[in-house]
Amino acid sequence: MKTASKRILVMLLAVTLTVLVTAGCSGSSKVVRVGSKEFTEQLLLGQITLQVLEDAGYKVDDKTGVAGSNKVRTALLSKEIDIYWEYTGTAWLSHLQHDQPLTDPAECYDKVKSEDAANGVAWLPYAPFNNTYTIMMRRAQAEELGIQTLSELGAYLTANPGALAFAVDHEFTARADGLPGLESTYQFKLPEDKIIVMDNAIVYKALKENQVDIGMGFSTDGRIQAFDLLNLEDDLAFFPAYNPAPNLRADFATENPEIVKLLEKVAAKLDNNSIMQMNYLVDIEQKTPADVARDWLKSVDLIA
Numbered sequence: 001m002k003t004a005s006k007r008i009l010v011m012l013l014a015v016t017l018t019v020l021v022t023a024g025c026s027g028s029s030k031v032v033r034v035g036s037k038e039f040t041e042q043l044l045l046g047q048i049t050l051q052v053l054e055d056a057g058y059k060v061d062d063k064t065g066v067a068g069s070n071k072v073r074t075a076l077l078s079k080e081i082d083i084y085w086e087y088t089g090t091a092w093l094s095h096l097q098h099d100q101p102l103t104d105p106a107e108c109y110d111k112v113k114s115e116d117a118a119n120g121v122a123w124l125p126y127a128p129f130n131n132t133y134t135i136m137m138r139r140a141q142a143e144e145l146g147i148q149t150l151s152e153l154g155a156y157l158t159a160n161p162g163a164l165a166f167a168v169d170h171e172f173t174a175r176a177d178g179l180p181g182l183e184s185t186y187q188f189k190l191p192e193d194k195i196i197v198m199d200n201a202i203v204y205k206a207l208k209e210n211q212v213d214i215g216m217g218f219s220t221d222g223r224i225q226a227f228d229l230l231n232l233e234d235d236l237a238f239f240p241a242y243n244p245a246p247n248l249r250a251d252f253a254t255e256n257p258e259i260v261k262l263l264e265k266v267a268a269k270l271d272n273n274s275i276m277q278m279n280y281l282v283d284i285e286q287k288t289p290a291d292v293a294r295d296w297l298k299s300v301d302l303i304a
Contacts, residue, residue, distance in 0.1 A: 032259065035072050035081035036064035040282045040289070041131060041220060041275060045085040045244060047293035048270075052262055055303035069094055077119070082252050083263070088112050088126060089242035101177045101240035105130060108241040122253035124263050126245035127270035133177070133239045134219035138207060139230040149233040153214070154186030162191045164213035169200040172216050177240050179216075185238045204229070220272060222280030244270075269300045 032053055036046030046064030053060050063081050066072040069090050075081045088108040092098050096115055102108035105126070113123040135150060147153050157164065172178035173195065183189055196212050203215040208227040217224065219231055246263040253260055278296055281287045297303040 030256075031059045031061050032083065032256075033061040033063050033081045035066055035075055035084035037069060037072055037084075038065050038067045040222070040279050042085065043289040044275070044278050044282065044293055047289045048266060048297060049083060049085070049246070049263065051290075051293055051297055052266055052302055053259065055297075056258070056262055058259075076121070076247060076249060079249065083246055083248050083259075085244045086247045087131060087242040087244050089132065089240040091116060093240070103237045103240055105241040105243050109243060109245065117250065120250045122248045122250045124246040124248065124253075124260060125267050126243040127267040127275075128243070129220055129270055129272040129275045130241060130243050131218055131220045131275075132242040133172070134217050134224075134231045134234075135182070136204075136207060136215045136217050136224060136229045136231055137213065138210075139228050141213065142230045142232070147232065148230075149235040150182075150186050150238070151235050153232055154188040157188040157190065161189075162194055165194050165196050165211075166190055167196045167198055167203045167206050167212040167215040169203070169216070170197055172200075173197060177238075182238060185236055220275045220279060222276060222278075222283040225276055225280050226284045266302060269302065274300075 034046055034049045034053070036042040043064055046062070050060045050062055050064075063075070066075060066084075069086070072081070072084050073086070073095055076084060086095075088105070089101065091112045092102055092108055096112065102111065109123070109126050116123060135153065137147065137153075142148065145156060147156055166179075168179055174180070179190075179195070196206075198206065200217065203212075203217055204221065204223040204227055206212045207215045207229055215229075217229075223229070224231060245267065248256075248260070274296065278292050281292045282289055294303070
């Protein structure tokens, strides 16, 4: 009887040890809370994170769709979430309260990462796509006028004052990194009656329907592809850098190096074409962020 009891005890201990080791390797014993902001691109980044973690064996809690940068940042700092993707320019100008925007992606990232460390925030390597302001034209018209860069646009507007109507939202008319700075950097001045102020969401459609000739937007918006618009090259690097990077609390990052490695792999694959296509599939073709994220992750071999 004693021998049998010992055998049973040994077997139970072995099973328990196996379960603990397996859970530790796969991450299945840990619930990771993933947040995001509420707009399409952020919902996609949230779903990408959730699914790559699930595929690696982690239990996840979907806390995506938080309205506003400050709220999701507060959720991270207060330990309501463990991960979300933030934009370098947003952190520099909003969270860290700097007035002068930074236009070089690497410089902006390095300074944000260094300064935010004092707040207990770990910035993982940023993705190569940059969701900053963009100036757009209909591709056919841009090609007809020989305009591919903002320097060429500035030269055309100077030579042909009043020839083109420019659609902007109200905020862009006043921001230092908006129209005033753009005119100064690229040396043109628009007549008042050629500045058409409208909600940013309408600009893309107004361009498509020939109501205006130029429009401000955001460089990774799916409607740019859908409406055959052209992002003019910011050849003097005027607009601030807005590269997204996974944000984790420093203690969470230290305790979870395997999660850090997974997210570094994800960030390296996210280029402008990838995110524009995903935004397009959600905004134009009405697919769900979860389905689009899953298809992309499979296409780049990040999940099985």
